[in-house]
Amino acid sequence: MAGLTFDPDRHGELFSAYLDGQLTPEEVMIVSELLDGDEEAIRDFVALRKVRASLRLLPEFEVPAALLPDGHLGDRLSAYLDGELVTLEHRRVTKHLVDCVECRAELQELDRARIAVRSLPGVETTMTGEIPATPVRHRRRSIVAGGIGAAAAAALLVGLAMGGGDEPVLVLNDLATHHMARASAEPGFAVLPSAIEVVAP
Amino acid sequence: MTDELAPTWEDVAHRYGRKIYNFAYRLTGNPDDAADLVQEVLLRVRKGLPSYQPGSFDGWLWRITRNAFLDGIRKKKRRPESALPEGDHHALGSSPSPDEVLSSIRLSDDVQSALLKLPYEFREAVVLCDVVGLTYDEIAEATDAPVGTVRSRIHRGRKLLRGMLTWPV
Incomplete structure (x- = not known):
């Protein structure tokens, strides 16, 4: 390659690609030879290097946080408890729960609430709106019927048995109204589960 | 991304959101257009992930990003020649000396201005x-x-x- 003369149009592109580490070994040899003493080639190379550096040193902007999800599981937790997530999604959620204290706490709270709500007695009214004197059976979904997801969630909760935490406070106005009406109509009728505190509207 | 599980769109948002935002910002010089692009790309990623075939994830993502960007331009019926933003005040990482900061802002504004041409x-x-x-x-x-x-x-x-x-x- 002796006597190689620098041609800005032909060789400039090699300089750019050289700076990006995108040349073949043969092309690298050509660049080396051009930069070995050819002042015009060196000037061209240095100028391109400055342009490239100025682009790469442009400050990076932070993406506005509102555009990104908060990274937690949100409404997928309820679906997880109810065994409604398909296999891959279920694995992802389980993986996230292992790492995320916040979502574990939320899952635990959701499960308590879910159990509490399902423990409430069913209420039937007559056509006139009166509450019947005889208790009705609790409509409680069996853990088996809850599916693999619910069983897995229960197992997970056992594994997650974390210390303390405040009991969940639920606003269950409609359910509570029915329940208290039932309780007053039937002395001795079960009180609300202790995990739930009914908050007045 | 070589994870055995395909990434969720939340993973994509956190891992690539900033890059997508900066890509659009430098192409348009406009933070609002950049924010719009991030939203649009994440929407398309969410829709597209179920049919994503393992391969070059970056190639797939940036093709989506580029198409979303060009679609946005077509919708606005203009080329991305927006005015420059007001300096780089919310940029990450600045030099410690005030002179260096000013000089760096001027230079980055110059580079941004040149890019838009x-x-x-x-x-x-x-x-x-x-x-x-x-x-x-x-x-x-x-x-x-x-x-x-x-x-x-x-x-x-x-x-x-x-x-x-x-x-x-």
């Missing part, structure tokens, strides 16, 4: 290479162009920038 294909190639940090192969995949064309566009873009920029001696 480049023909779109050159600007896109330069931004994907120098701002986003893609390889020539990844840029070729994202822009649906041969690698040789990508190489030529990057060089011609830088060469034009060189003619527009001056550096303090």
